[in-house]
Amino acid sequence: MDTHLVTFQPQNRTVKVRDGESLLRAAMEAGVHINASCGGEGVCGKCRVIIEAGEVEGGLSERLKPEDREKGYRLACRASVIGDVTVRVPVESVVDASVLNIPPTPRKTARVKTFDLDELKEKGLFIPPMEKVYLTLPEPNAQDHLPDVTRLVSFLTLKNHEHRLGVEFPVIRKLPDILRREGFQVTATLARPVREDGQTVIINVQPGDTTSENYAVAVDIGTTTVYVQLIDLVSGNVLAEEADFNGQISYGEDVISRIMFAEKGDGLIRLHDVVTETINKLIRKNVKRAGIDPDGISSVTLAGNTTMTQLFLQVDPRYIRRSPYVPAASIYPPIKAKDLDLDLPDHVTALVYPQVSSYVGGDIVAGVMGSGLYRTEELTLFMDIGTNAEIVVGNRDWLACAACSAGPAFEGGGIEFGMRAAKGAIEDFSIDPVTFEPMNLTIGNVRPKGICGSGLINIVAALFEAGVVNPNGKYERNLPTDRVREREGIWEYVLVRQADTQIDRDIVLTEIDIENLIRAKGAIYSGCQTLLEEVGLSMQDLDRIYLAGGFGSYVDLARAMVIGLLPEMDADKITYIGNASLMGARMSALTNRIRRDVVEVTRKMTNFELSETPSYMDHYVASLFLPHTDLELFPRLKARLDLRRSAGR
């Protein structure tokens, strides 16, 4: 895609943006503040800029006077970049010169790491647990009456150097007919054992040579969203991927409400049924999209948190939410997909990721396997911030994990105007350090409806850096702006005034909202600190961070460090790995080795119940500041704050 250079004056900052990007977003990217209330819909008319060189498309609003249009004025939010351009931010909306000298906090999104199939192949790990072998068996005759199964097994033992071959009963049922359909030429599907001294089992036979049709299904059962991939086991490639809301959503938004529903009447069966329906629908879509014969599917691998796993498996989850929080099982045996009501051929075996504890589940274990954390030398912090936050620290030698009761702030929960990351959610924000006027960017460039999780982080970080919010998370009481105000005893900042919203109310951020965010980030940060301290290490020792889950993809790393959610470190050491759970499910479909390793890794993952770890409460209380009681933990932020302070504010 084409990119263009946009230069902003008088800041004299240049950014590279994609063709068609709005000037407002380009300014945000450049760290240039432009007042903008309406999120980019063009109704507030505040984001006026002058095009000095080059051209833009659009931005000609009725809110601009004809003579201003003549002078090159455009609304930044409605003007699209179509070539290199120089833009002047008008004097009336720029801060004084001293403020111009403050370097903006650099915007940093995480480097994205996707599934590395080539690495898997290079390391010789691309050996799927399900292998297809084409065989031409000798036909029986008057001197050779070997039973069909014995014939197949003996031949495989001889030619393929198999030992201790087992045969599943349904194979025996179909073998006599299938052997004779193409003159004793058949393709056998072999399920490799987990342990090297285990038994290879023949799980399917097909007439003729079908070795090119060997597929796996990988499933991530999220509390909110279910992802299903169809994988070609010959090439290792993903043939199709589909996602949809987990059908259980109408029975409760979070795991606790799902468990409560499961405890009533046939609630457990109902929840099993609806999530199975979701998975089945997605499998059918994938099969149709890829145009494959579903009889070629050999395995299905599934990962989900402990509650999602137990609900899908129809294992009563009631003890997950009751002290002492005990899950039914850690490691599940291979289960026939049909016994789980999955619409897959009878021979398909379901491999379910193991759980560490009630709140560190198979999705996290899958993430540890899929991300490669379990075999890295680097001391790594793995964070999955979703409905709940789970953290893992360690490397190939040791692993410690914990679930943090972060609360739903990062999903927009517990925030007065919080919402999911959907159209109309404020996702990015900047504040004029002199006038304290906001610059709001929304998902979809429409008038704001609320604030999503990444928006919340950006807003609080900007308010804090601008000195509007102090390290205790309280608003400065004496600022020369009516945007910071007290209403019914609660202090708040007005992000969008009523007229510019979709909801006919002022959109505000209250001190209670900030407190909730601080509690959430504090729980996570102190959780990491506690885990590290338990093994004699500290945040400074971290070599890398893996951010997993939908949340991580949008979060601005620099701002997450400003509020103290992430420890301060070079942005290129932070990797966004996306849906790590699905990555792990795919990984275990492609490499048999992982099925043995995962047992060891799961055992190795020392789980800390933070509420029962004495040092946790101290760390937690110390983290209930912006960014932290101990500012020395955030030296770069400290330097910037010092610079600002010396610059006059």
Place this chain on the structure above:
Amino acid sequence: MDTHLVTFQPQNRTVKVRDGESLLRAAMEAGVHINASCGGEGVCGKCRVIIEAGEVEGGLSERLKPEDREKGYRLACRASVIGDVTVRVPVESVVDASVLNIPPTPRKTARVKTFDLDELKEKGLFIPPMEKVYLTLPEPNAQDHLPDVTRLVSFLTLKNHEHRLGVEFPVIRKLPDILRREGFQVTATLARPVREDGQTVIINVQPGDTTSENYAVAVDIGTTTVYVQLIDLVSGNVLAEEADFNGQISYGEDVISRIMFAEKGDGLIRLHDVVTETINKLIRKNVKRAGIDPDGISSVTLAGNTTMTQLFLQVDPRYIRRSPYVPAASIYPPIKAKDLDLDLPDHVTALVYPQVSSYVGGDIVAGVMGSGLYRTEELTLFMDIGTNAEIVVGNRDWLACAACSAGPAFEGGGIEFGMRAAKGAIEDFSIDPVTFEPMNLTIGNVRPKGICGSGLINIVAALFEAGVVNPNGKYERNLPTDRVREREGIWEYVLVRQADTQIDRDIVLTEIDIENLIRAKGAIYSGCQTLLEEVGLSMQDLDRIYLAGGFGSYVDLARAMVIGLLPEMDADKITYIGNASLMGARMSALTNRIRRDVVEVTRKMTNFELSETPSYMDHYVASLFLPHTDLELFPRLKARLDLRRSAGR
């Protein structure tokens, strides 16, 4: 039960009989001939005897003149022995003095060997594959959040020295609830591995201590009859046993007709369904009779011939009856009983006896295991003469087996008046060597309807020894009796005249019937000879014979030797073991060791397709005589025949 001595005069022979036995049967037992046509119903009035000392009950028929009754005449067939008694067979129905001197061929029924539980216990083999263990687990608490399954497995590993424990998925589903029902006190059912290095698997958990309720079901799936035993795995005893006709009977009498039915439409499913119905009905009856909770059943072991096994398992049997006669499988994996539609708890595992070939099936393998043949030092011949005849020779070092196409003669098939061993079937027979008048005994002491298998052997043996039938199986043409006659070109002996039958026709034995019997016994005898010869041995080397199957229980060993069905040997070396297949099924329910041994034994059982073994045809042709072309193989019979010949006939 009381026994009494009955002495017959003028033969001066005494036998011991059970209280209530008829005088006619006592005479047969003593080798004393009394004319008797009507099978024991009392209608022919021929079996008149005089009570000389002691008393009998009954026998006072209208067919006796009042003055004869006064003299002590009774009908032997209606007179019951109630004390020691001396009986004179009247002059008019006794042969002349010279004949009296011929010693009767001694009647010999086989020693019966039943399941030897004590031996199993003494040898330390009473270790069932399914073991129940009662456990008091530590309860989880704030310092111990082990998942339920991990808790169970760890505890078993620690306290019970288990290694590599597996858990079946349904156990995981029920474990959380069951653990908490009686304060973490549970009974686990462990399925022991076949191989010592295999994995023990937890297949069930029950609340509290249920170790005293551990049961197994053993099933013999016969082509005609299905037997089901309910076994107490704690004591090893049989709690109940039930039998019924195989529901498949209405779809064909023999395996070939069943296979033909299975090949049409949904015939296979139908045959699976009806035999499963039969088994389920018998299981329910056993459970009811024993008054047990079926949830305590841990395993079901099944044995049947190859066709019965495949039909029950719903494995297409069409290639069993087509050259080169290939069964689907030899060894079947453990199968969940519910997957076979058995009405047993979900956790129950079905263990199916392996097959050697299309016509030496799991029933024979079970017989080899159940009888102990596989671990004896004695060179043993095992014969199961049922719908088909299967033979095994060998000992603990080697085993050879074959199926003999004996035809259904021993089941009454292919014999003009042949019938199954049911009420009205002539089961025993003697002939007056002077008058050639018969003495018929029927099952149920009713007028004859036909001839059963054991009756056929007894009749032909008696006719042969009396010189009525020659070694070629042909009737002597010039005997002074109208009972041997030619009708429509076929020679026959009239066993019962029309008036004394239930069927309003003369019951006869034709030369064609005798030929069929000779072919049948010849096929079996020559089969044994061939097997032995292939390993460099002969009939004379045999140390023991095991007779299995319903047929063996009624056959008179001496007469079976007379016709050349059995080799001549001491009767106490011949053991009747009854339903060896059921015995084997029970054995594998009681001793896990046998599950490993059976794989080895099955591999060791060298199967001979007799039709493809060159020497077989020579042996077969040589055996198509009474008793055999080579009379030296039957020295005792030869001596008796010589004695008779010298006695005048």
